[in-house]
Amino acid sequence: MNDLVWIFVSALLVNNFTLSYFLGLCPFLGVTARLETAFRLGLANIFVMLITAACAYALNTWVLPYAPYLRLISFIIVIASTVQFVEMAMKKLSPTLFKALGIFLPLITTNCAILGLALFQTNKGYGFWEGMIYALGAGGGVTLALALLAGVREETRLLNIPKLIEGTAFNLIIAGIISMAFMGFAGLFSS
Protein backbone atom coordinates (compact mmCIF):
# COMPACT_ATOMS: atom_id res chain seq x y z
CA MET A 1 0.00 0.00 0.00
CA ASN A 2 2.74 2.38 0.99
CA ASP A 3 4.52 1.61 -2.22
CA LEU A 4 1.52 2.70 -4.27
CA VAL A 5 1.27 6.00 -2.43
CA TRP A 6 4.97 6.56 -3.01
CA ILE A 7 4.64 5.85 -6.73
CA PHE A 8 1.71 8.25 -6.98
CA VAL A 9 3.32 11.17 -5.16
CA SER A 10 6.62 10.64 -6.90
CA ALA A 11 5.04 10.82 -10.35
CA LEU A 12 2.78 13.70 -9.36
CA LEU A 13 5.27 16.03 -7.71
CA VAL A 14 8.86 14.90 -7.37
CA ASN A 15 9.40 13.56 -10.88
CA ASN A 16 6.74 15.64 -12.56
CA PHE A 17 6.56 14.63 -16.21
CA THR A 18 6.42 18.12 -17.63
CA LEU A 19 8.55 20.07 -15.22
CA SER A 20 11.37 17.66 -14.54
CA TYR A 21 11.32 15.23 -17.48
CA PHE A 22 10.28 17.80 -20.11
CA LEU A 23 7.70 15.48 -21.63
CA GLY A 24 4.62 16.84 -23.34
CA LEU A 25 6.06 20.30 -23.82
CA CYS A 26 4.28 21.03 -27.08
CA PRO A 27 0.82 21.24 -25.48
CA PHE A 28 2.42 22.75 -22.38
CA LEU A 29 3.51 25.78 -24.38
CA GLY A 30 0.81 25.68 -27.03
CA VAL A 31 -2.50 25.18 -25.27
CA THR A 32 -2.02 27.02 -22.01
CA ALA A 33 -3.38 30.40 -23.01
CA ARG A 34 -6.61 29.74 -21.09
CA LEU A 35 -7.03 27.96 -17.78
CA GLU A 36 -10.18 26.07 -18.70
CA THR A 37 -8.78 24.59 -21.91
CA ALA A 38 -5.56 23.67 -20.18
CA PHE A 39 -7.46 21.88 -17.42
CA ARG A 40 -9.52 19.87 -19.89
CA LEU A 41 -6.43 18.95 -21.85
CA GLY A 42 -4.95 17.70 -18.59
CA LEU A 43 -7.99 15.52 -17.93
CA ALA A 44 -7.77 14.07 -21.42
CA ASN A 45 -4.12 13.35 -20.69
CA ILE A 46 -4.96 11.39 -17.53
CA PHE A 47 -7.52 9.44 -19.52
CA VAL A 48 -5.11 8.50 -22.32
CA MET A 49 -2.36 7.70 -19.83
CA LEU A 50 -4.58 5.19 -18.03
CA ILE A 51 -5.30 3.45 -21.34
CA THR A 52 -1.60 3.55 -22.17
CA ALA A 53 -0.59 1.96 -18.89
CA ALA A 54 -3.03 -0.89 -19.45
CA CYS A 55 -1.86 -1.41 -23.06
CA ALA A 56 1.80 -1.30 -22.09
CA TYR A 57 1.21 -3.83 -19.32
CA ALA A 58 -0.56 -6.18 -21.71
CA LEU A 59 2.16 -5.87 -24.35
CA ASN A 60 4.95 -6.32 -21.81
CA THR A 61 3.39 -9.47 -20.41
CA TRP A 62 2.25 -11.27 -23.50
CA VAL A 63 4.05 -9.99 -26.58
CA LEU A 64 7.36 -8.29 -25.95
CA PRO A 65 9.21 -11.10 -24.13
CA TYR A 66 9.23 -12.88 -27.48
CA ALA A 67 10.15 -9.91 -29.65
CA PRO A 68 11.97 -7.14 -27.74
CA TYR A 69 12.91 -5.22 -30.89
CA LEU A 70 9.23 -4.55 -31.59
CA ARG A 71 8.89 -2.51 -28.40
CA LEU A 72 8.64 0.99 -29.89
CA ILE A 73 6.59 0.11 -32.93
CA SER A 74 4.10 -1.99 -31.04
CA PHE A 75 3.72 0.61 -28.28
CA ILE A 76 2.91 3.34 -30.75
CA ILE A 77 0.52 1.35 -32.89
CA VAL A 78 -1.35 -0.31 -30.04
CA ILE A 79 -1.69 2.89 -28.03
CA ALA A 80 -2.82 4.98 -31.00
CA SER A 81 -5.39 2.47 -32.16
CA THR A 82 -6.76 1.80 -28.68
CA VAL A 83 -7.21 5.49 -28.08
CA GLN A 84 -8.98 5.85 -31.40
CA PHE A 85 -11.24 2.93 -30.52
CA VAL A 86 -12.08 4.34 -27.09
CA GLU A 87 -12.75 7.69 -28.71
CA MET A 88 -15.32 6.12 -31.01
CA ALA A 89 -16.93 4.22 -28.14
CA MET A 90 -17.05 7.39 -26.07
CA LYS A 91 -18.69 9.33 -28.91
CA LYS A 92 -21.43 6.72 -28.99
CA LEU A 93 -21.91 6.13 -25.26
CA SER A 94 -21.29 9.48 -23.63
CA PRO A 95 -21.50 12.50 -25.93
CA THR A 96 -21.02 14.93 -23.02
CA LEU A 97 -17.69 13.39 -22.09
CA PHE A 98 -16.72 13.34 -25.74
CA LYS A 99 -17.53 17.01 -26.09
CA ALA A 100 -15.36 17.87 -23.10
CA LEU A 101 -12.32 15.77 -23.99
CA GLY A 102 -12.82 14.62 -27.57
CA ILE A 103 -11.02 17.31 -29.51
CA PHE A 104 -7.88 16.84 -27.45
CA LEU A 105 -7.60 13.09 -27.85
CA PRO A 106 -6.04 12.99 -31.33
CA LEU A 107 -3.67 15.75 -30.24
CA ILE A 108 -2.13 13.73 -27.45
CA THR A 109 -2.30 10.12 -28.61
CA THR A 110 1.35 9.96 -29.55
CA ASN A 111 2.54 12.81 -27.43
CA CYS A 112 5.96 12.22 -25.89
CA ALA A 113 4.43 12.14 -22.40
CA ILE A 114 2.28 9.17 -23.41
CA LEU A 115 5.06 7.15 -25.01
CA GLY A 116 7.37 8.21 -22.20
CA LEU A 117 4.94 6.81 -19.66
CA ALA A 118 4.89 3.44 -21.42
CA LEU A 119 8.69 3.33 -21.61
CA PHE A 120 9.33 4.40 -18.01
CA GLN A 121 6.76 1.95 -16.76
CA THR A 122 8.54 -0.81 -18.66
CA ASN A 123 11.97 0.24 -17.39
CA LYS A 124 10.76 0.27 -13.80
CA GLY A 125 9.09 -3.12 -14.14
CA TYR A 126 5.73 -2.08 -12.73
CA GLY A 127 2.85 -4.55 -12.44
CA PHE A 128 -0.72 -3.75 -13.44
CA TRP A 129 -1.89 -1.78 -10.39
CA GLU A 130 1.44 -0.05 -9.94
CA GLY A 131 1.25 0.98 -13.59
CA MET A 132 -2.26 2.35 -13.22
CA ILE A 133 -1.31 4.38 -10.14
CA TYR A 134 1.81 5.61 -11.92
CA ALA A 135 -0.32 6.72 -14.87
CA LEU A 136 -2.74 8.49 -12.55
CA GLY A 137 0.09 10.33 -10.81
CA ALA A 138 1.85 11.26 -14.03
CA GLY A 139 -1.38 12.47 -15.62
CA GLY A 140 -2.22 14.44 -12.50
CA GLY A 141 1.25 15.97 -12.60
CA VAL A 142 0.82 17.04 -16.22
CA THR A 143 -2.60 18.53 -15.40
CA LEU A 144 -1.11 20.39 -12.47
CA ALA A 145 1.70 21.82 -14.58
CA LEU A 146 -0.68 22.84 -17.37
CA ALA A 147 -3.08 24.50 -14.94
CA LEU A 148 -0.29 26.35 -13.14
CA LEU A 149 1.24 27.76 -16.32
CA ALA A 150 -2.17 28.67 -17.74
CA GLY A 151 -3.08 30.43 -14.49
CA VAL A 152 0.06 32.52 -14.56
CA ARG A 153 -0.37 33.29 -18.25
CA GLU A 154 -3.95 34.46 -17.70
CA GLU A 155 -2.72 36.83 -15.01
CA THR A 156 0.02 38.25 -17.21
CA ARG A 157 -2.19 38.96 -20.18
CA LEU A 158 -2.82 42.55 -19.18
CA LEU A 159 0.77 43.27 -18.22
CA ASN A 160 3.00 45.41 -20.33
CA ILE A 161 5.58 42.85 -21.40
CA PRO A 162 8.55 44.06 -23.46
CA LYS A 163 7.98 43.17 -27.10
CA LEU A 164 11.27 41.28 -27.35
CA ILE A 165 10.48 38.69 -24.74
CA GLU A 166 6.80 38.18 -25.53
CA GLY A 167 5.61 34.72 -26.51
CA THR A 168 7.56 31.53 -26.11
CA ALA A 169 10.60 33.06 -24.45
CA PHE A 170 8.42 34.55 -21.72
CA ASN A 171 6.48 31.31 -21.21
CA LEU A 172 9.70 29.34 -20.93
CA ILE A 173 11.00 31.61 -18.22
CA ILE A 174 7.73 31.32 -16.28
CA ALA A 175 7.94 27.55 -16.71
CA GLY A 176 11.50 27.64 -15.40
CA ILE A 177 10.37 29.43 -12.25
CA ILE A 178 7.51 26.97 -11.69
CA SER A 179 9.93 24.11 -12.25
CA MET A 180 12.27 25.61 -9.69
CA ALA A 181 9.44 25.67 -7.19
CA PHE A 182 8.80 21.99 -7.89
CA MET A 183 12.41 21.19 -7.08
CA GLY A 184 11.44 21.83 -3.50
CA PHE A 185 9.55 18.55 -3.52
CA ALA A 186 12.76 16.64 -4.15
CA GLY A 187 13.37 16.28 -0.44
CA LEU A 188 9.93 14.84 0.21
CA PHE A 189 11.23 11.27 0.42
CA SER A 190 14.55 10.31 1.85
CA SER A 191 14.80 6.88 0.24
Place this chain on the structure above:
Amino acid sequence: MSEKETDKKAQEFLKGLWKENPVFVAVLGMCPALAVTNSAINSLAMGLATTFVLVCSSILVSSLRKVIPKQVRITAYVIIIATFVTVVDFALAAFTPSIQKELGAFVALIVVNCLILGRQEAFASKNGVVLSIFDAAGMSLGFTFALLCIGVIREVIGSGSLFDFPLFGAGYEPWVVMILPPGGFFALGFLLFGFNWYAGRKRKKELVKA
Protein backbone atom coordinates in the same frame (compact mmCIF):
# COMPACT_ATOMS: atom_id res chain seq x y z
CA MET B 1 24.28 19.62 -62.77
CA SER B 2 23.23 23.14 -63.69
CA GLU B 3 24.02 26.04 -61.45
CA LYS B 4 20.38 26.66 -60.62
CA GLU B 5 19.89 23.15 -59.28
CA THR B 6 22.93 23.39 -57.03
CA ASP B 7 21.63 26.68 -55.79
CA LYS B 8 18.29 25.15 -54.82
CA LYS B 9 19.96 22.33 -52.96
CA ALA B 10 22.13 24.73 -51.05
CA GLN B 11 19.05 26.74 -50.19
CA GLU B 12 17.17 23.73 -48.83
CA PHE B 13 20.23 22.85 -46.80
CA LEU B 14 20.89 26.30 -45.40
CA LYS B 15 17.34 27.23 -44.42
CA GLY B 16 17.33 24.57 -41.69
CA LEU B 17 20.54 25.84 -40.20
CA TRP B 18 19.45 29.39 -39.52
CA LYS B 19 16.38 30.90 -41.16
CA GLU B 20 13.98 28.09 -40.28
CA ASN B 21 15.96 26.63 -37.42
CA PRO B 22 13.68 23.98 -35.90
CA VAL B 23 14.29 24.89 -32.27
CA PHE B 24 14.85 28.65 -32.29
CA VAL B 25 12.37 29.69 -34.97
CA ALA B 26 9.79 26.93 -35.33
CA VAL B 27 9.98 25.80 -31.66
CA LEU B 28 9.72 22.12 -32.61
CA GLY B 29 11.26 19.13 -30.88
CA MET B 30 11.36 20.83 -27.52
CA CYS B 31 11.27 17.74 -25.33
CA PRO B 32 14.69 16.37 -26.29
CA ALA B 33 16.05 19.90 -26.68
CA LEU B 34 15.55 20.49 -22.98
CA ALA B 35 15.69 17.03 -21.45
CA VAL B 36 19.13 15.80 -22.48
CA THR B 37 21.06 19.05 -22.87
CA ASN B 38 22.60 19.13 -19.41
CA SER B 39 26.04 18.56 -20.91
CA ALA B 40 27.59 19.27 -24.31
CA ILE B 41 28.47 15.65 -25.03
CA ASN B 42 24.90 14.45 -24.40
CA SER B 43 23.57 17.21 -26.66
CA LEU B 44 25.91 16.17 -29.43
CA ALA B 45 24.95 12.49 -29.12
CA MET B 46 21.27 13.34 -29.17
CA GLY B 47 21.71 15.64 -32.15
CA LEU B 48 23.60 13.03 -34.15
CA ALA B 49 21.07 10.32 -33.32
CA THR B 50 18.27 12.60 -34.51
CA THR B 51 20.26 13.43 -37.64
CA PHE B 52 20.62 9.77 -38.52
CA VAL B 53 16.93 9.05 -37.99
CA LEU B 54 15.76 12.12 -39.90
CA VAL B 55 18.02 11.60 -42.91
CA CYS B 56 17.31 7.87 -43.18
CA SER B 57 13.56 8.21 -42.84
CA SER B 58 13.52 11.11 -45.31
CA ILE B 59 15.28 8.92 -47.87
CA LEU B 60 12.82 6.10 -47.36
CA VAL B 61 9.72 8.29 -47.28
CA SER B 62 10.68 10.29 -50.35
CA SER B 63 11.49 7.18 -52.35
CA LEU B 64 8.24 5.52 -51.31
CA ARG B 65 6.14 8.64 -51.66
CA LYS B 66 4.26 7.36 -54.69
CA VAL B 67 3.62 3.94 -53.18
CA ILE B 68 2.23 4.92 -49.78
CA PRO B 69 -1.56 5.44 -49.93
CA LYS B 70 -2.61 8.87 -48.80
CA GLN B 71 -5.03 7.72 -46.11
CA VAL B 72 -2.47 5.77 -44.11
CA ARG B 73 0.56 7.94 -44.74
CA ILE B 74 1.03 9.18 -41.18
CA THR B 75 0.96 5.65 -39.81
CA ALA B 76 3.44 4.57 -42.46
CA TYR B 77 5.78 7.46 -41.59
CA VAL B 78 5.59 6.63 -37.90
CA ILE B 79 6.47 2.99 -38.55
CA ILE B 80 9.43 3.99 -40.74
CA ILE B 81 10.68 6.42 -38.12
CA ALA B 82 10.21 3.92 -35.29
CA THR B 83 12.25 1.36 -37.20
CA PHE B 84 15.22 3.69 -37.54
CA VAL B 85 14.96 4.78 -33.92
CA THR B 86 15.10 1.15 -32.85
CA VAL B 87 18.27 0.78 -34.94
CA VAL B 88 19.86 3.82 -33.28
CA ASP B 89 18.84 2.67 -29.82
CA PHE B 90 20.37 -0.77 -30.27
CA ALA B 91 23.49 0.65 -31.94
CA LEU B 92 24.07 3.10 -29.08
CA ALA B 93 23.55 0.34 -26.52
CA ALA B 94 26.13 -1.80 -28.32
CA PHE B 95 28.86 0.79 -28.99
CA THR B 96 28.52 3.50 -26.34
CA PRO B 97 26.57 2.02 -23.42
CA SER B 98 27.46 4.92 -21.10
CA ILE B 99 25.86 7.52 -23.39
CA GLN B 100 22.86 5.28 -23.96
CA LYS B 101 22.41 5.08 -20.21
CA GLU B 102 22.61 8.86 -19.81
CA LEU B 103 20.09 9.50 -22.55
CA GLY B 104 17.87 6.67 -21.32
CA ALA B 105 14.37 6.60 -22.69
CA PHE B 106 14.95 9.82 -24.60
CA VAL B 107 16.59 7.98 -27.49
CA ALA B 108 13.38 5.99 -27.90
CA LEU B 109 11.42 9.22 -27.63
CA ILE B 110 13.00 10.49 -30.87
CA VAL B 111 10.04 8.70 -32.48
CA VAL B 112 7.63 11.33 -31.24
CA ASN B 113 9.89 14.28 -31.98
CA CYS B 114 7.49 16.46 -33.97
CA LEU B 115 10.40 17.80 -36.03
CA ILE B 116 10.91 14.44 -37.76
CA LEU B 117 7.28 13.69 -38.56
CA GLY B 118 6.87 17.32 -39.59
CA ARG B 119 9.67 17.11 -42.17
CA GLN B 120 8.23 13.90 -43.63
CA GLU B 121 4.80 15.44 -43.99
CA ALA B 122 5.93 18.87 -45.16
CA PHE B 123 8.88 18.00 -47.37
CA ALA B 124 9.91 14.39 -47.99
CA SER B 125 6.42 13.31 -49.06
CA LYS B 126 6.39 15.94 -51.82
CA ASN B 127 9.96 16.09 -53.08
CA GLY B 128 12.53 13.82 -54.65
CA VAL B 129 15.14 11.81 -52.79
CA VAL B 130 18.11 14.12 -53.31
CA LEU B 131 16.34 17.30 -52.31
CA SER B 132 14.87 15.54 -49.28
CA ILE B 133 18.32 14.47 -48.14
CA PHE B 134 19.52 18.06 -48.32
CA ASP B 135 16.47 19.30 -46.47
CA ALA B 136 16.76 16.61 -43.79
CA ALA B 137 20.49 17.17 -43.34
CA GLY B 138 20.05 20.94 -43.00
CA MET B 139 17.18 20.65 -40.55
CA SER B 140 18.89 18.09 -38.38
CA LEU B 141 22.18 19.97 -38.36
CA GLY B 142 20.24 23.05 -37.31
CA PHE B 143 18.67 20.96 -34.56
CA THR B 144 22.08 19.66 -33.46
CA PHE B 145 23.43 23.20 -33.48
CA ALA B 146 20.58 24.42 -31.28
CA LEU B 147 21.03 21.50 -28.88
CA LEU B 148 24.75 22.20 -28.67
CA CYS B 149 24.08 25.88 -27.92
CA ILE B 150 21.82 24.96 -25.02
CA GLY B 151 24.13 22.16 -23.87
CA VAL B 152 27.26 24.30 -23.89
CA ILE B 153 25.58 27.11 -21.96
CA ARG B 154 24.19 24.73 -19.37
CA GLU B 155 27.41 22.79 -18.92
CA VAL B 156 29.68 25.82 -18.73
CA ILE B 157 27.51 27.60 -16.16
CA GLY B 158 26.21 24.54 -14.33
CA SER B 159 29.33 22.44 -13.93
CA GLY B 160 32.08 24.83 -14.99
CA SER B 161 33.37 22.52 -17.70
CA LEU B 162 33.09 21.94 -21.45
CA PHE B 163 33.05 18.40 -22.90
CA ASP B 164 34.17 17.32 -19.39
CA PHE B 165 37.27 19.58 -19.41
CA PRO B 166 37.24 21.89 -16.38
CA LEU B 167 37.31 25.50 -17.52
CA PHE B 168 37.57 27.79 -14.54
CA GLY B 169 39.76 26.03 -12.00
CA ALA B 170 38.87 25.05 -8.45
CA GLY B 171 37.73 28.52 -7.36
CA TYR B 172 34.58 28.40 -9.48
CA GLU B 173 31.36 27.67 -7.63
CA PRO B 174 29.10 25.91 -10.17
CA TRP B 175 25.62 27.27 -10.59
CA VAL B 176 24.02 23.86 -10.17
CA VAL B 177 20.50 24.91 -11.05
CA MET B 178 21.52 25.20 -14.70
CA ILE B 179 22.08 21.46 -15.09
CA LEU B 180 18.84 20.70 -13.25
CA PRO B 181 15.46 20.89 -15.03
CA PRO B 182 14.75 24.62 -14.45
CA GLY B 183 18.06 25.47 -16.12
CA GLY B 184 16.79 23.99 -19.37
CA PHE B 185 13.79 26.30 -19.39
CA PHE B 186 15.92 29.32 -18.51
CA ALA B 187 18.65 28.58 -21.07
CA LEU B 188 16.20 28.14 -23.92
CA GLY B 189 14.11 31.12 -22.76
CA PHE B 190 17.10 33.43 -22.82
CA LEU B 191 18.40 32.02 -26.10
CA LEU B 192 15.01 32.71 -27.71
CA PHE B 193 15.14 36.18 -26.20
CA GLY B 194 18.52 36.75 -27.85
CA PHE B 195 17.27 35.34 -31.12
CA ASN B 196 14.26 37.68 -31.11
CA TRP B 197 16.53 40.61 -30.37
CA TYR B 198 18.87 39.74 -33.24
CA ALA B 199 16.03 39.15 -35.71
CA GLY B 200 14.32 42.40 -34.69
CA ARG B 201 17.50 44.42 -35.09
CA LYS B 202 18.13 42.95 -38.53
CA ARG B 203 14.59 43.78 -39.62
CA LYS B 204 14.99 47.34 -38.41
CA LYS B 205 18.21 47.74 -40.40
CA GLU B 206 16.48 46.52 -43.55
CA LEU B 207 13.65 48.98 -42.97
CA VAL B 208 16.09 51.85 -42.60
CA LYS B 209 17.84 50.82 -45.81
CA ALA B 210 14.55 50.63 -47.71
